[in-house]
Amino acid sequence: MIADYYISSPGRADHTDIAPLFPAGTQAVxxxxxxxxxxxxxxxxxxxxxxxxxxxxxxAEVYYKQEAERFGLNSFKALGGAYAVCRVLMQAIASKTGTFPPVSDILEGKYKNITEQIVVCCATDGNHGRSVAWGAQKLGCRSVIYIHETVSENRGKAIAAFGAEVIRTKGNYDDAVRYAGQQAEQNGWTVVSDTSYEGYTEIPGWIMQGYGVIAAETIEQLNGIRPTHVFLQAGVGGFAAAILSYLADYYGAEAPHVIITEPSEAACILKSARAGHYESVTGELDTIMAGLACGEPSGIALPELLAGSSAFVAITDESVKEAMRGLARGYNGDAPITVGESGVAGFATLLTIMAEQSEAAEKLRQALTLGPDSRVLLIGTEGDTDPDLYRHIISGADHG
Ligand SMILES: Cc1ncc(COP(=O)(O)O)c(C=O)c1O
Structure with a gap:
């Protein structure tokens, strides 16, 4: 169900009091x-x-980018967290040796004496921490990953499997972000966060540039076909802003409509869009879309999203379950797709807007000219990152 929505005027540079910065344009990516x-x-x-x-x-068309395949990690996240770990290490090595090393040299352990002194840390609701831990293990540094109260045991174990020290913290994701920052400061570690806040923009910027690789690949794969609409799921908004920036830079005035989708319980980007400035959402942020359960937008992502998106939609967990089951079966002979609760959110929003008999859905269809001629791009950002929960949802055991 569409729980809430906000349609912005096209082009909208006039709508917001913060200007976009283009952090993941074609050159950066x-x-x-x-x-x-x-x-x-x-x-x-x-x-x-x-x-x-x-x-x-x-x-007319539904294109689905299958990010569950990415580096065998079951989500798109390696492009961000692990890439940022790589940049942190390259910079540390360059500051000691005077030259930026090729990645192959770091992977081969040529700078082990430098990398093993470095500790990277972050807060995560699962996927980002897995990516940072994976990168740290591959590149030869230590990682400490903070998971908050409602992150599942399975997600914690999957992170620890990459050699990370996993620590559970009190409160929600945003509390864990603050705790990771404090711990890093006390211990001389480097925070590799996917969200940016005042004074902390370089690393989240790298992470967005890493995510932009998805857009670059997609454009090559589309081979001249231009999507008319892109549905992007948002937690802190870094992923969506990265894809949006790349598409806006590449297509210019021909850029597709971008629709930002969030869980109804954690719709901080929608709230900010409506206000025209930074707003947050507090509380438990209770949703099955664990990766999107963020109440505070990323400072460098939000301006892109406010300036470049056509609509912001908050959906319920029920819509997500229905979409997961539909893709697991495969529609009209499509091959079955395994997609997790956060990864399916864009698809679920498309499905809901097109099927729902409500004033909200009708307004969105009209404003976005979404219909039989539309070529829609979706990014399936994860597979079954919590296999038990996935099975539970697909089997309909929760009657949802
Ligand atoms: C599967 C999945 N999709 C999308 C996102 C959203 O990314 P962001 O927090 O950068 O908005 C996340 C975040 O963890 C995620 O795990």
Missing amino acids: AESLNIISAWPGYKFTSLLNLSGAAKHIGV
Whole structure:
């Protein structure tokens, strides 16, 4: 169900009092792609053409970028956290030796004496921490990852499997972010956070440049076909802002409509869009969309999202479950897709807007000219990152 929505006027530079910065434009992403494509195991993730889903929904095309394939980590996140760990280490090595080392030298352990002195830490609701831990293990430094109260045991174990020290903290994600910052300061560690706050922008900027690789690959795979709409799920907004910046830079005036989607319990970007400035949401942020359960937007992501998005939609957990089950079955002969609760949110929003008989859905369809001619791009940002929860939802055991 559409729990809340906000449609912004097209172009909208006039709407907000904060200006966009273009953190993941084509040039910045060329740099991250250059480094990431040198990692062992790098390859494009699949771009699926879900013709059965398109027919079911009532649009011309549904393109689905399958990020569950990314580096065997079951989510897109390695492009951000692990990439930022890589940049942190490159910078540390350069400051000691005077030259930026190639990634291959770090991976081979040539700078072990420097890297093993470095500790990276972060707060996570699962996927980001897994990516930082994976990067740290591969590149030879230590990682300490903070998980908050409601992060599942399975997600904690998956992070520890990459050699990280996993520590559970009190409160929600945003509290864990603050705690990680304090611990880093006390211990001389480096915070590798996917969200930016005052005075902390460089590392989250790298993370967004890493995410931009998804957009660069997608444009190549689309081979000249221009999507008309892109639905992007947002937690702190870094992922969505990265894709949006790249598409806006690449397509210019021809850029597709961007629709930002969030859980109804944690719709801080929607709230900010409506206000025209930074707003946060507090409380338990209780949703099955664990990766999107963030109440405080990333400072460098928000300006992009406010300036470049056409609509902001908050959806319920029920819509997400329905979309997961639909993709698991496969629509009209499409191959089944395993997608997690946060990863499916964009698809779930498209499905809901097109199917729901409500004033909100009707207004969104009209404002976005979403219909039979639309070519929609979705990014399935994760697979079954919590397999027990996934099975539970798919089996319908919760009757949701
Ligand atoms: C699967 C998945 N999709 C999307 C996001 C949203 O990313 P961001 O927090 O940068 O908005 C996350 C964040 O953890 C995630 O885990």
